[in-house]
Amino acid sequence: MGRFNRESFIIQDKDVLRDDYQPETLEERDEELDEYAAALRPVIQGWQPNNVFLYGVTGVGKTAATHDLLEELQESAGEYDDVDLNVIELNCTGCTTSYQVAVNLVNEIRSPSHPLTTVSSSREPMSETGYQQKRIFNELYNDLESIGGTILVVLDEIDNIGSDDDILYELPRARSQLDLDVKIGVVGISNDFKFRENLSPKVKDTLCEEEILFPPYDATELQNILKHRADIALYDDVLESDVIPLCAAFSAQDSGSARQALRLLRKAADIAENDAMAGGEAKITEDHVREAEHQIQRQQVVEGMHSLTRQGQYVLLTVCQLAAEGETPERTKLIYERYREVLRNHGSEPLKRRRVHDHLSDLSLHGILRLVDSSSGRGNYNEYELDVSLSSALDALESELGELNDIRETAKRHRVLE
Numbered sequence: 200m201g202r203f204n205r206e207s208f209i210i211q212d213k214d215v216l217r218d219d220y221q222p223e224t225l226e227e228r229d230e231e232l233d234e235y236a237a238a239l240r241p242v243i244q245g246w247q248p249n250n251v252f253l254y255g256v257t258g259v260g261k262t263a264a265t266h267d268l269l270e271e272l273q274e275s276a277g278e279y280d281d282v283d284l285n286v287i288e289l290n291c292t293g294c295t296t297s298y299q300v301a302v303n304l305v306n307e308i309r310s311p312s313h314p315l316t317t318v319s320s321s322r323e324p325m326s327e328t329g330y331q332q333k334r335i336f337n338e339l340y341n342d343l344e345s346i347g348g349t350i351l352v353v354l355d356e357i358d359n360i361g362s363d364d365d366i367l368y369e370l371p372r373a374r375s376q377l378d379l380d381v382k383i384g385v386v387g388i389s390n391d392f393k394f395r396e397n398l399s400p401k402v403k404d405t406l407c408e409e410e411i412l413f414p415p416y417d418a419t420e421l422q423n424i425l426k427h428r429a430d431i432a433l434y435d436d437v438l439e440s441d442v443i444p445l446c447a448a449f450s451a452q453d454s455g456s457a458r459q460a461l462r463l464l465r466k467a468a469d470i471a472e473n474d475a476m477a478g479g480e481a482k483i484t485e486d487h488v489r490e491a492e493h494q495i496q497r498q499q500v501v502e503g504m505h506s507l508t509r510q511g512q513y514v515l516l517t518v519c520q521l522a523a524e525g526e527t528p529e530r531t532k533l534i535y536e537r538y539r540e541v542l543r544n545h546g547s548e549p550l551k552r553r554r555v556h557d558h559l560s561d562l563s564l565h566g567i568l569r570l571v572d573s574s575s576g577r578g579n580y581n582e583y584e585l586d587v588s589l590s591s592a593l594d595a596l597e598s599e600l601g602e603l604n605d606i607r608e609t610a611k612r613h614r615v616l617e
């Protein structure tokens with residue numbers, strides 16, 4: 200048989216497990232969807248829409264719910280002659296200012312066709328630089344007015360604009376301030392809780408008219424979500440009974456993200472498919488899930504490592520040594536002392552303490568280490584531990600630093616690794 204053929208034993212439709220797959224129904228979100236729908240209902244009455252701020256950690260269905268509901272809302276709006284609903288959706292990734300958001304909105308409106316934009320204008324797109332903010336806002340208002348009717352402006356991942364949040368203040372007020380003949384509602388979506396806290400008070404008042412929180416999923420909810428996807432994505436009877444509970448448990452412990460749970464199931468299915476191709480049984484087992492989790496974590500370390508300098512790798516190596524001895528979480532002060540020893544053994548010059556602290560905090564930003572806040576009678580101090588498994592961290596480090604068998608041995612002696 201050739202290398203490429205259409206035979207598959209496990210996966211019936213892999214697209215269904217992908218992140219961009221739009222499920223028919225969102226499981227476990229009835230309450231939030233009701234709340235969200237209630238906030239959008241004035242649109243159908245022909246009234247001024249509410250502004251809505253939707254927030255919750257990553258992977259909990261904010262974007263998926265928005266797509267679902269807006270589709271439904273547009274369908275319903277289509278049934279009423281006196282409702283002229285237009286939706287403009289922008290993903291604000293890459294927009295760091297209100298100015299950029301405004302330019303992108305203008306260009307979204309002026310682009311000839313975009314599936315999520317129900318409007319288009321014959322005006323020319325604008326360049327991203329070189330105008331006064333006021334000019335861009337005016338262009339945007341002109342465009343919005345010429346579209347007319349009710350306009351929902353959906354700004355996904357709006358936290359990218361940080362504290363430069365003028366647009367969130369200006370857009371909702373445009374109708375009353377400028378006497379525009381158009382009803383504008385803004386839906387802001389964010390997974391950054393700090394962004395919400397740091398919104399300027401005037402923005403909070405307008406944008407957060409209706410606030411909807413999407414909480415993380417618990418293990419039972421994740422199981423349901425996974426089951427529904429697996430039913431369509433996989434052949435019958437390929438799942439051993441503990442696979443979905445295990446995927447759900449891994450992700451519930453960590454983030455409560457459906458995206459993470461789906462990624463784990465997809466990876467486990469891939470590994471099982473390869474095994475089946477090689478003559479193994481057509482089953483996804485608990486071992487496949489554990490292997491998938493290991494590979495995903497390893498990948499995470501490898502990706503994080505691209506941005507690490509050699510010194511950053513030594514800092515990670517130091518934490519791995521401590522972990523192998525069962526000594527983590529460990530205080531930064533003691534990590535630094537051990538780091539100096541590690542560097543001496545490698546014949547390199549150690550960095551100053553401050554720089555090593557920077558590396559530790561970088562590593563935790565990449566999800567490789569975790570900062571543990573500890574307080575004791577002697578005061579507060581920071582401790583770090585690995586946020587990935589020791590074996591994934593060692594695998595990734597070995598590809599840069601050469602074999603690390605002594606640490607593996609130590610870990611086995613301390614029963615940290617099998």
Ligand SMILES: Nc1ncnc2c1ncn2[C@@H]1O[C@H](COP(=O)(O)OP(=O)(O)OP(=O)(O)O)[C@@H](O)[C@H]1O
Binds near residue numbers: 222
């Ligand atoms: N309740 C659910 N039922 C079925 N699938 C879901 C559910 N919630 C999330 N998903 C799926 O999980 C993935 C992530 O969801 P989504 O993109 O909506 O997350 P998000 O909250 O927008 O995350 P981010 O903040 O990272 O943008 C998608 O593939 C989505 O289809």
Ligand SMILES: [Mg+2]
Binds near residue numbers: 261262263
């Ligand atoms: Mg999203």
